[in-house]
Amino acid sequence: MSRYIARRLLQAIPVILGVTLIIFLLMFILPGDPARMLVQKGASPEVLESIREAHGLDKPWYVQYGKYMWNLLQGDFGTSIRYRRPVLDIMKDHYPNSIRLAAVALAIEAVIGIIAGVISAVKRRSFLDILVTLSTTILVAMPIFWFAMLLQVVFGLKWGILPISGMGDGSWRYYVLPAIALASVHTAYTARITRSSMLEVINQDYIRTARAKGLSEKKVILKHALRNALIPVITIIGLDLGGLIGSAILTETVFSWPGVGRVIYLAILQRDPPVVMGGTLILVFIFILLNLLVDISYAYLDPRIKFEGRKVD
Amino acid sequence: MLLEVNNLRTYFYIERGVVKAVDGVSFSIDRGETLAIVGESGSGKSVTALSLLKLIPTPPGKILEGEVFFEGENILDFSEKNLRKIRGNRIAMIFQDPTTSLNPVFTIGDQVMEAILTHQRVPKKIAREKTVKLLEMVGIPQARGRLSDYPHQFSGGMRQRVMIAMALSCEPDILIADEPTTALDVTIQAQILELMGNLQKEFNSATILITHDLGVVAGLADRILVMYAGKPVEYADVNSIYYLPRHPYTLSLMDSVTRLDKSRKKRLQSIKGSPPSLINIPSGCSFHPRCKFATDICHKEVPELIEIKPGHFTACHQVNNADKG
Amino acid sequence: MAKLPEEFNLEEIDQEPRGTTLKREILVTLRKNKMASFGLIVIAILVLVAIFAPVIAPYKNAVGFYPEEILKPPSVEHMMGTDDLGRDIFARIVWGSRVSVEVGILAVAFGLIIGLFMGALAGYKGGMADTLIMRTADVFFAFPYILGAIAVMTILGPGLENVIIAIGVLEWAYIARLFRGSVLATKVNDYVEAARAIGADDKRIIMKHILPNAITPVIVYSAMSVGTAIITEAALSFLGVGVQPPRPSWGWMLSDSRAFMSRAPWMMYFPGLAILVTVLGFVLVADGLRDMLDPRLKGMSEHVTRG
Numbered sequence: 055m056s057r058y059i060a061r062r063l064l065q066a067i068p069v070i071l072g073v074t075l076i077i078f079l080l081m082f083i084l085p086g087d088p089a090r091m092l093v094q095k096g097a098s099p100e101v102l103e104s105i106r107e108a109h110g111l112d113k114p115w116y117v118q119y120g121k122y123m124w125n126l127l128q129g130d131f132g133t134s135i136r137y138r139r140p141v142l143d144i145m146k147d148h149y150p151n152s153i154r155l156a157a158v159a160l161a162i163e164a165v166i167g168i169i170a171g172v173i174s175a176v177k178r179r180s181f182l183d184i185l186v187t188l189s190t191t192i193l194v195a196m197p198i199f200w201f202a203m204l205l206q207v208v209f210g211l212k213w214g215i216l217p218i219s220g221m222g223d224g225s226w227r228y229y230v231l232p233a234i235a236l237a238s239v240h241t242a243y244t245a246r247i248t249r250s251s252m253l254e255v256i257n258q259d260y261i262r263t264a265r266a267k268g269l270s271e272k273k274v275i276l277k278h279a280l281r282n283a284l285i286p287v288i289t290i291i292g293l294d295l296g297g298l299i300g301s302a303i304l305t306e307t308v309f310s311w312p313g314v315g316r317v318i319y320l321a322i323l324q325r326d327p328p329v330v331m332g333g334t335l336i337l338v339f340i341f342i343l344l345n346l347l348v349d350i351s352y353a354y355l356d357p358r359i360k361f362e363g364r365k366v367d
Numbered sequence: 368m369l370l371e372v373n374n375l376r377t378y379f380y381i382e383r384g385v386v387k388a389v390d391g392v393s394f395s396i397d398r399g400e401t402l403a404i405v406g407e408s409g410s411g412k413s414v415t416a417l418s419l420l421k422l423i424p425t426p427p428g429k430i431l432e433g434e435v436f437f438e439g440e441n442i443l444d445f446s447e448k449n450l451r452k453i454r455g456n457r458i459a460m461i462f463q464d465p466t467t468s469l470n471p472v473f474t475i476g477d478q479v480m481e482a483i484l485t486h487q488r489v490p491k492k493i494a495r496e497k498t499v500k501l502l503e504m505v506g507i508p509q510a511r512g513r514l515s516d517y518p519h520q521f522s523g524g525m526r527q528r529v530m531i532a533m534a535l536s537c538e539p540d541i542l543i544a545d546e547p548t549t550a551l552d553v554t555i556q557a558q559i560l561e562l563m564g565n566l567q568k569e570f571n572s573a574t575i576l577i578t579h580d581l582g583v584v585a586g587l588a589d590r591i592l593v594m595y596a597g598k599p600v601e602y603a604d605v606n607s608i609y610y611l612p613r614h615p616y617t618l619s620l621m622d623s624v625t626r627l628d629k630s631r632k633k634r635l636q637s638i639k640g641s642p643p644s645l646i647n648i649p650s651g652c653s654f655h656p657r658c659k660f661a662t663d664i665c666h667k668e669v670p671e672l673i674e675i676k677p678g679h680f681t682a683c684h685q686v687n688n689a690d691k692g
Numbered sequence: 693m694a695k696l697p698e699e700f701n702l703e704e705i706d707q708e709p710r711g712t713t714l715k716r717e718i719l720v721t722l723r724k725n726k727m728a729s730f731g732l733i734v735i736a737i738l739v740l741v742a743i744f745a746p747v748i749a750p751y752k753n754a755v756g757f758y759p760e761e762i763l764k765p766p767s768v769e770h771m772m773g774t775d776d777l778g779r780d781i782f783a784r785i786v787w788g789s790r791v792s793v794e795v796g797i798l799a800v801a802f803g804l805i806i807g808l809f810m811g812a813l814a815g816y817k818g819g820m821a822d823t824l825i826m827r828t829a830d831v832f833f834a835f836p837y838i839l840g841a842i843a844v845m846t847i848l849g850p851g852l853e854n855v856i857i858a859i860g861v862l863e864w865a866y867i868a869r870l871f872r873g874s875v876l877a878t879k880v881n882d883y884v885e886a887a888r889a890i891g892a893d894d895k896r897i898i899m900k901h902i903l904p905n906a907i908t909p910v911i912v913y914s915a916m917s918v919g920t921a922i923i924t925e926a927a928l929s930f931l932g933v934g935v936q937p938p939r940p941s942w943g944w945m946l947s948d949s950r951a952f953m954s955r956a957p958w959m960m961y962f963p964g965l966a967i968l969v970t971v972l973g974f975v976l977v978a979d980g981l982r983d984m985l986d987p988r989l990k991g992m993s994e995h996v997t998r999g
Contacts, residue, residue: 258467259462259464259467259468260467260468260469260470260471262422262462262468263460263462263468263469263530263533264470265422265454266420266422266454266455266459266460266462267454267455267459267481267482267485267533268451268452268453268454268455268456268482268485268486269451269455269481269485270451271447278470278473281470281472281473282470282471282472285472355472356471356472357471357472357517357519358471358517358519
């Protein structure tokens with residue numbers, strides 16, 4: 055087990071190196087003059103030159119990359135141009151808010167998505183199934199930021215029953231709308247996958263065996279079928295975490311949620327590339343870590359998957 | 368009679384039409400007996416077995432007609448709740464493919480125990496002990512240590528033994544085995560069949576053995592029901608079927624069996640043509656396109672199942688005419 | 693519902709006899725694919741609107757500043773109302789469709805060109821090429837989609853061309869992975885072996901034998917991706933890193949509408965609806981295509997392609 059985790063962590067290293075290289079290239083090599091990003095507009099050439107030297111920008115790119123990586127290893131994700139604060143500190147202030155929101159959304163996604171998918175599959179071609187299929191198809195095509203705005207208009211402006219901005223005193227009421235918006239599209243995906251997975255599993259021989267044993271339909275579905283059907287569902291929820299992280303930027307923007315997504319958005323508006331890049335990089339790290347956790351969780355769901363990471367047949 | 372099946376009809380309603388999977392099948396079986404239902408793929412033998420326990424997927428399937436008297440009660444009239452008390456408890460089933468019939472995500476100990484705990488009010492500990500005994504009985508080495516293993520850690524033959532242990536866990540009155548050895552190696556086949564035979568004697572239960580291979584049932588069955596395209600074509604005791612088969616289909620089935628008592632010089636024959644499409648069943652006798660004895664009447668009229676000798680039934684115009692004349 | 697016994701395979705039964713099957717198949721496909729037909733109609737309308745934008749609504753109504761027309765609710769004159777600068781929302785939606793169509797088609801085309809080439813190379817050649825390409829793709833998968841696009845846009849700067857590049861740069865990896873898998877599966881087929889045995893060269897084998905068979909999942913995916921690209925463009929523009937004003941973009945329109953949500957909700961209703969219906973069109977067509985083209989997934993329209 056620990057060997058598997060170690061191996062997966064090792065495998066993540068080239069990916070992380072690649073990601074940092076791309077971020078680095080985007081930030082410092084591709085367009086324009088990075089020194090200009092570090093100073094106010096209209097600085098004199100002498101100032102630029104001194105900044106270049108101070109930041110080692112006159113060195114070859116691989117030296118710069120090495121320095122960048124060295125800084126990263128020490129937790130230095132760069133410094134915000136606007137706030138003159140380390141990016142990591144800014145992120146630390148906002149992370150808890152984002153994680154709380156994402157956790158609520160993930161819970162909604164998993165619970166509602168799986169329940170809707172199971173009902174839809176078990177009661178195939180019923181009114182409920184049609185309802186689930188129709189609403190998930192529409193939600194899949196839904197621009198999440200527009201859905202968020204609709205929630206604001208209906209629940210906040212029209213009915214005035216829920217707050218539509220910020221997190222106020224941090225009470226649950228502030229979470230409702232952003233979490234629903236964030237979860238919406240992903241819940242639809244989960245429901246669709248659960249449905250198709252469930253339909254496939256229901257046709258398996260072992261389900262017939264379970265029925266022939268005299269088990270109640272409830273046990274057949276909730277124990278024998280669901281446990282198997284959940285394997286691909288967990289995969290999708292895992293793969294979808296990236297989507298959730300991406301959607302968080304849009305949702306937090308619409309709801310002015312003081313999270314990482316909003317910080318990145320504001321940094322875009324304020325032309326603060328180190329924050330955009332550092333923030334992105336941190337999110338990518340989290341994404342890679344979450345994927346690792348998802349992979350490990352398979353092994354608990356599906357005994358056929360050994361920790362070598364492949365199916366033994 | 369322990370089990371009596373009368374005129375069972377199970378149809379499937381699919382987009383392209385109606386599939387008459389089981390079309391008027393009757394048979395009966397008593398304690399200690401073994402009945403073999405024999406037929407090619409698509410003959411409706413497995414659907415017959417599933418219909419007995421109402422395990423037919425509905426829709427598209429539907430049991431249209433028929434009675435299944437188990438100890439005098441028609442279980443087709445039972446509520447789902449009462450049916451569940453029969454399934455796995457009084458009548459148990461073993462399926463064809465042991466690699467797919469066990470749930471891959473539960474240990475085999477859990478799966479056998481589940482059958483016991485579903486039907487008997489016993490503490491978990493006792494169920495576990497019983498499971499160990501059952502697994503030992505079906506010949507799984509170091510049974511206790513293997514309770515927490517998953518199906519994929521067993522070979523096909525061992526998995527089928529687990530299936531048998533599971534089926535026998537509540538000491539059923541009837542064991543339905545649907546092609547229990549088809550997916551297994553020849554050597555393992557013999558072992559499994561022998562095991563089933565021994566266990567049947569031990570429990571004095573009845574066995575319904577479903578197979579496409581007449582050779583398999585020789586030493587096991589007391590009576591044989593031959594099915595073709597959903598209909599019974601011949602029904603008799605094992606000796607009559609083996610030594611005096613009357614229906615042309617049974618004859619050709621016998622030809623395709625490797626028999627140890629006949630000279631091996633004769634080439635193994637397979638039956639000409641392919642099983643009929645269940646959607647467009649041929650007119651008249653459904654076997655006529657493949658039958659070398661077929662005459663005009665075979666195209667037009669469906670032959671009835673007639674008792675040509677005491678206890679020997681067959682549905683063939685040629686046989687019936689011959690016996691009349 | 694229990695499984696049907698092996699001997700009783702409804703699918704097999706359903707496949708014969710051949711004569712009537714084809715006709716039935718087409719009928720069944722058409723009936724089942726009412727949704728896909730709806731999707732096709734939506735796409736056709738979108739493309740027509742984009743092409744004939746100048747005929748449908750004058751460009752001058754979509755841009756500029758009309759102080760006397762500010763924030764007018766929908767009326768006969770302005771069927772979707774006007775925005776905070778007095779611009780006609782209907783005209784802006786009509787002209788905004790051009791951005792969506794261009795981004796949707798060009799970004800996916802860009803992704804396809806790189807992705808198909810890389811996928812074919814990785815799948816067909818294997819070895820080092822495979823390792824190199826797929827590990828590079830892994831790096832791209834490590835970026836959550838929108839986040840990756842934002843990162844690229846931050847550096848490239850806003851603009852339609854850059855949006856296309858940003859989405860294409862992310863798309864290629866998904867297409868390459870999909871196509872590689874499908875090439876690997878096709879490569880082992882007998883007819884490919886046969887072609888090689890009679891001395892066909894690599895290029896011919898790929899173009900003639902592998903591509904037509906391996907492309908199916910990519911076609912389905914591409915239909916879906918056009919929808920994804922359109923949403924991504926809208927999201928980027930919404931965040932201010934996408935297409936730049938004055939060019940009308942649905943994402944920008946939604947961004948503009950935020951300040952007037954209570955005063956002029958029509959400002960947000962129509963652009964959002966335009967995005968939703970457009971993307972829905974592509975989702976439905978992708979579902980329909982999958983049902984038609986990929987027999988393995990037949991009838992499983994609940995499968996999600998995006999991944």
